[in-house]
Amino acid sequence: MHRTQVKVAEDALDANTTIATANRADFDRHGVSVVNFMSAPGAGKTTLLERTLDELEARVGVLEGDVQGSADADRLSALHLPVVQLNTDPGFGGECHLDANMVRSALGDLPLEELDLLVIENVGNLVCPAEFKVGEDARVMVSSITEGEDKPLKYPLMFRTCELVLINKIDLLEHLDFDLDLFLYNLDAVHPGIEHMLVSARTGEGTGAFREWLAGIAARAPAAA
């Protein structure tokens, strides 16, 4: 029984990788760079996007992943960007992550040929989103200081598979017992040398650096075929 379950899981990941590769080919054909944007629930992903995407020097679109509802997509639509909402609710009781096939199902609703950058805001979860490639160029995760210093040690795959960690809600530092040095020590233990930025989605602190980073990723994209 146990072996059968593992086999099913491996098949699912194999199928996911195949579809992620197909997504990647489509993104390349249209000259679009793709960021998979991940965090725990309530870490501030959407607010960070609100802060950075409006003045970004690139043509950007967003794919919003949520179990249910369209609140985040509605917020980002106010920036007059192409935004597509993807709900995972019809899946197995509500899927806890986006996979390559879900992303693929939404690609037809996005004007890829008009974009330099696609940001995929994943479902709020520190486990499974890290296991499913969707065809992205880079992974960014947000870790809020209100979540504590131990998160890299408890969710190592997430911290290990991203290129950038945004340490958010830094405006609350003086009101918390959070030990930033300890967090950075734990982060370095699971992903040595990983780039990080201290940001506050609320005050805007540090979000300029993230905007520049996103512009750099957008500039990576090959010319459209």
Next chain:
Amino acid sequence: MHRTQVKVAEDALDANTTIATANRADFDRHGVSVVNFMSAPGAGKTTLLERTLDELEARVGVLEGDVQGSADADRLSALHLPVVQLNTDPGFGGECHLDANMVRSALGDLPLEELDLLVIENVGNLVCPAEFKVGEDARVMVSSITEGEDKPLKYPLMFRTCELVLINKIDLLEHLDFDLDLFLYNLDAVHPGIEHMLVSARTGEGTGAFREWLAGIAARAPAAA
């Protein structure tokens, strides 16, 4: 392909229900009440247990669920309670929840006959833990005010399947833009009449009421067979 996946998912939930029923029978035989304790990562579950379990008027044990590591179990062991760590890491890339079979695998390491209450601290995640019964009497979830007002709408199953919501980090209320009335409105929209408590694991505010609530659950257990 899609139909096959759904079938696999249904089979997995059916198997889970069967094993949860077996767990439940074991708990009843030993006269133990069981609480499934859930939240997003970093919402404060472990700190709330540290605050409440030491002076609880009941014999309590803890089953600690984490993807990896034993930091939380180590913290709770300081209370001189029976604590068993359950890591989900050997599963499919690190399971994002506890299921009935994982809990069952740990029952032999717990002195059930000496307990009135078992608290199962689930993996930090607002999606899948709500889908898997483990044989519990009651579900409690912790929602930190730093996560925002929209969480009941975005993760409705979690909020709908629990008996009590602890609204944690209430000591930070004056430092956030959090609208408590809006959160309560959203909570009531997905789970009308659900009991809630305002608490601060950091200052201890409100944790006495939660301790009494847990004592009430412990007292629900039938006498051991």
